Amino acid sequence: MCLIAQLERTQTKSRIHADPSLHQDHFDRIPDSLVLLIFNKLADVRSLGRCSAVSKRFNALVPLVHNVYVKIDRVVSIDGDSFDALDLSLPKPRTLFAHLLKLILFAILQPLHYLQNIHGWNKPLLPQLSHHSPRQVLKNFTHVRNLRMELPAGDVKTEDGVFLKWRAEFGSTLQNCVILGGTMMDYRPASANLEGGMEDNGSIPESFYTNGGLKLRVVWTISSLIAASTRHYLLRQIIEEHPTLSSLILTDADGQGTLTMGVEQLKEFREKPLAMSASSNRTQVPASYMKLRYAPFLELPDGMGMQGATLVAIKPAGEGTSGGHYSRKEAEAFICRAFDDPLQDTVKALVKNRTYLLEMNGF
Secondary structure, X not given: OHHHHHHHHHHHXXXXXXXXXXXXXXXXXXOHHHHHHHHHHHOEHHHHHHHHOOOHHHHHHHHHOOEEEEEOOOOEOOOOOOOOEEEOOOOOOOOHHHHXXXXXXXXXXXXXXXXXXXXXXXXXXXXXXXXXXXXHHOOOOOOOOEEEEEEOOOOOOOOOOXXXXXXEEEOOOEEEEEEEEEEEEOOOOOHHHOOOOOOOOOOOOHHHHHOOHHHHHXXXXXXXXXXXXXXXXXXXXXXXXXXXXXXXXXXXXXXXXXXXXXXXHHHHHHHOOXXXXXXXXOEOXXXXXXXXXXXXXXXXXXXXXXXXXXXXXXXXXXXXXXXXXXXXXXXXXXXXXXXXXXXXXXXXHHHOOOOEEEEEOOO
């Protein structure tokens, strides 16, 4: 009995004088710099919203991240806001399926509401509104350096089987644009069926101009430039409100078009006035030179091919434009790195073809 009593006294004493380190939250020992490194790798704004709801500490650190990725699931127009917005207030459901869809969408997007303001735990970082535009979502991210946004779909509608990609670089206006297009095929068609087959001397035949081949490519070019200049215009307030930005990419879920702005482009954007198109809410496209390269059929990796493969490189004309101080070598480098593999090899193959120079008025 004495032994049992002694053991009980020892256990009681050990509970009273328990080691405090056993009850310590070791996660709190991780420095803020390491937590921010993890958040920067995470980047996704919805995931960051969930993290900000975990603790006061996370809530204070989330607005300090440098890398932010915003995926826009639904685009609607909102009066008074320069950017199309993410609409969380869906129309009144008419069916059970629509009602369930609304609940699922709300559950996915709800973490945006939990981003908290660093000045108060109970005050939301994002406004409790039925609409969340990218501008509103980013409002309280005060240290953003690298911003990537993704639209729900490409802007240029094409026929089935047509492949179209573009990449544009903007400062205060267009600096460079590359467009790659054609019809994807899994076999090589007969020479007689090739669209505008090349003549023996490597020139594009007259039929290319008369059968609508050239007209179609002009439509691709104009449509891509309109899409790029519209995206550029919609970014103006985000750029103005985030002076720490050093890299900005606006792409889409289809991977059709990508607008990029680096340090020098963002600096120019802030210093030079933005020329707005008189006909719509977009940046005016300056008068430009277009270099067109064409191949009736181009073999691609994995047994695929591209019929009517076309590469269009666009650059503003004249020394008075923002593109005037860029060398030819820099322009060619932009063309070659515009797309990732395997498209990079496609571009390099087309660059070797004869170049046709066209002029385009500003619009």
